[in-house]
Amino acid sequence: MPIYEFRCSKCGEMFEELVRASDKGGVECPECGSGHSERVISSFSFKSDSGVGTAAGSSSACGACSKSSCSSCG
Numbered sequence: 001m002p003i004y005e006f007r008c009s010k011c012g013e014m015f016e017e018l019v020r021a022s023d024k025g026g027v028e029c030p031e032c033g034s035g036h037s038e039r040v041i042s043s044f045s046f047k048s049d050s051g052v053g054t055a056a057g058s059s060s061a062c063g064a065c066s067k068s069s070c071s072s073c074g
């Protein structure tokens with residue numbers, strides 16, 4: 001389940017909540033108990049997985065000759 005950031009429109013408190021995709025209503029503010037909150041889209045929650053797994057398969061290769069079998073360079 002994704003964690004969304006909310007900001008209370010009454011007192012301005014920022015808080016995070018676990019919400020379901022079907023849950024579109026405002027969540028209750030833990031500070032003042034107000035139900036009037038709006039979701040804040042934080043940019044750092046959109047991480048890409050690129051750059052992971054590129055080194056797989058080449059770890060056993062020889063660093064000197066870039067071959068899997070090192071009969072030439074030892």
Ligand SMILES: [Zn+2]
Nearest residue numbers: 008011029032
């Ligand atoms: Zn509040």
